[in-house]
Amino acid sequence: MSETVFTYAAPGLKFGPGASAEIGHDLAALGVRRVLLVTDPGVAATGHPARIAEQLERHGLTVTTYDAARVEPTDASLADAIAFARDAGPLDAVVAVGGGSAIDTAKAVNLLTTNPGELMDYVNPPVGGGRAPSRPLLPLVAVPTTTGTGSESTTICVLDVLAQHVKTGISHPALRPTHAVVDPDLTLTQPPMVTAAAGMDILCHALESYTARWFADFDAKQPEERVPYCGANPIADLWSERAMSLLAGAFRATVRDGSDRGAREQMALAATFAGLGFGNAGVHVPHACAYPIAGRVRDFRPADYPGDEPIVPHGMAVSLTAPAAFRFTFAAAPERHLRAARLLDPGCSGEGPETLPDVLVDLMRDVGLPRGLAEVGYAEADVPDLVEGTLKQQRLLATAPREVTAEDLAGIVGASLENW
Incomplete structure (x- = not known):
């Protein structure tokens, strides 16, 4: 028997020049108080993450920044980000500022700070265990600074598993960002x-x-x-x-x-x-x-x-x-x-x-x-x-x-x- 049903889902979307200046307002309206901001060193150097963190703080939010996301994440780099987030204490939301690498790192952090187990438990089979999340994830706001990956809209976190020399992913609807904030002005620094x-x-x-x-x-x-x-x-x-x-x-x-x-x-x-x-x-x-x-x-x-x-x-x-x-x-x-x-x-x-x-x-x-x-x-x-x-x-x-x-x-x- 053939399938008769298709599904469609998407994050909430805010698009346009200057959209990234409104994240503090949006999160404060949700009652969020403690935020982890995830970015990578190259994007951090542009000043965009610091500016976004500052406007979050102006809305009364406490922001902890992780700025060591790896371009093309690996299981090791994701484990480092997850450990950092666990040490940061209780969180109410995660904000990712960067390309697909930063957004995928934030997805992994969100998953492993809200659900039990380790990273490889959730990686797609046959590489990993393919476990589904058992607990709700935090709100995740994805702010892309590159025009390409689409990670702000998707249910996938992509990573290299170093020991197996293979790139694979974690895929589950729970990983899809809650909100995508697409500000074209952030891409002007993209070489x-x-x-x-x-x-x-x-x-x-x-x-x-x-x-x-x-x-x-x-x-x-x-x-x-x-x-x-x-x-x-x-x-x-x-x-x-x-x-x-x-x-x-x-x-x-x-x-x-x-x-x-x-x-x-x-x-x-x-x-x-x-x-x-x-x-x-x-x-x-x-x-x-x-x-x-x-x-x-x-x-x-x-x-x-x-x-x-x-x-x-x-x-x-x-x-x-x-x-x-x-x-x-x-x-x-x-x-x-x-x-x-x-x-x-x-x-x-x-x-x-x-x-x-x-x-x-x-x-x-x-x-x-x-x-x-x-x-x-x-x-x-x-x-x-x-x-x-x-x-x-x-x-x-x-x-x-x-x-x-x-x-x-x-x-x-x-x-x-x-x-x-």
């Missing part, structure tokens, strides 16, 4: 490569949710069996289509001129819309491939990212296999792939499986992303290892519009060593 990588994350969120397996093509589920990613559906489609239209006009302009406030606002809207779409429909092959690509990096250090440790930023990792992945999924829904290509490039006239990959390659090249996996340090000999890591992401692969085998993944990863 070009961060803008490019995060922008590709927006794009893949929209594309993957738009081309995901249709919700009614899944087997029927009981209410307690339904997961946050329910497959493509009519409501998620609206958000994804609008996100792609906004990207078509703003993405290249924002990377070229980060001071363009109009383009920054359009990118912030696109990120929000894409998050509202994929946070319910789900993502599939490019995101599944991205986890081992980011988790097994050896020595790649991209421009504009802080620190000396090698990383492949999440949005970059997602983008590198996207052309090959959408070439593979084309046969499952040709009309959707072609519609997406025309939304991203209104002048596009192709009709075949190369149409969307060609649009993606042109965009990736224009915003300065690496040519493929080879440029971030992988070779043909790494393909089996990357496939093995991707196969662990069954939560994501289940949402793909067609079945994905190890052989299929080897073809996608191998073709992505060089995209042009």
Whole structure:
């Protein structure tokens, strides 16, 4: 029997220049008094978290700041943040200021300061125990400073499990932020490569949710069996289509001129819309491939990212296999792939499986992303290892519009060593 029900959920949303100046008012109205503010060193250096903390205090709130969130969180970095929060004493709310890394760190802190057990108890199987929260979480206000991750809208906390060299996540509806405060002015300090990588994350969120397996093509589920990613559906489609239209006009302009406030606002809207779409429909092959690509990096250090440790930023990792992945999924829904290509490039006239990959390659090249996996340090000999890591992401692969085998993944990863 086929599924007949799809679900939709979203945080409360406040959007617009200056929105971040109203968080103290909003939390005080909820009776909140003790707040943990979570951010990372790079964002802390911009002064945004300190300004937000100051206006929270002006509304009578006591603020403790954790400013050591790691870009691309690991189980170790999350454990450090959780220990800090537990030592900080009773809390009434958590505020995350930063990109997806800070917001995901705040989600983990919120979960493990309100529920028993340790981090790995809650990580998705087969990597972790897959435990569901048993107690309510605190209000979480997510304030993104990058335009891309959509973490302010989603139920997912992404992390690297260091001992297993794999990127995975914790996924449960309780992790979704209570409020998303999207202030485009906070993204003006986002440098070009961060803008490019995060922008590709927006794009893949929209594309993957738009081309995901249709919700009614899944087997029927009981209410307690339904997961946050329910497959493509009519409501998620609206958000994804609008996100792609906004990207078509703003993405290249924002990377070229980060001071363009109009383009920054359009990118912030696109990120929000894409998050509202994929946070319910789900993502599939490019995101599944991205986890081992980011988790097994050896020595790649991209421009504009802080620190000396090698990383492949999440949005970059997602983008590198996207052309090959959408070439593979084309046969499952040709009309959707072609519609997406025309939304991203209104002048596009192709009709075949190369149409969307060609649009993606042109965009990736224009915003300065690496040519493929080879440029971030992988070779043909790494393909089996990357496939093995991707196969662990069954939560994501289940949402793909067609079945994905190890052989299929080897073809996608191998073709992505060089995209042009």
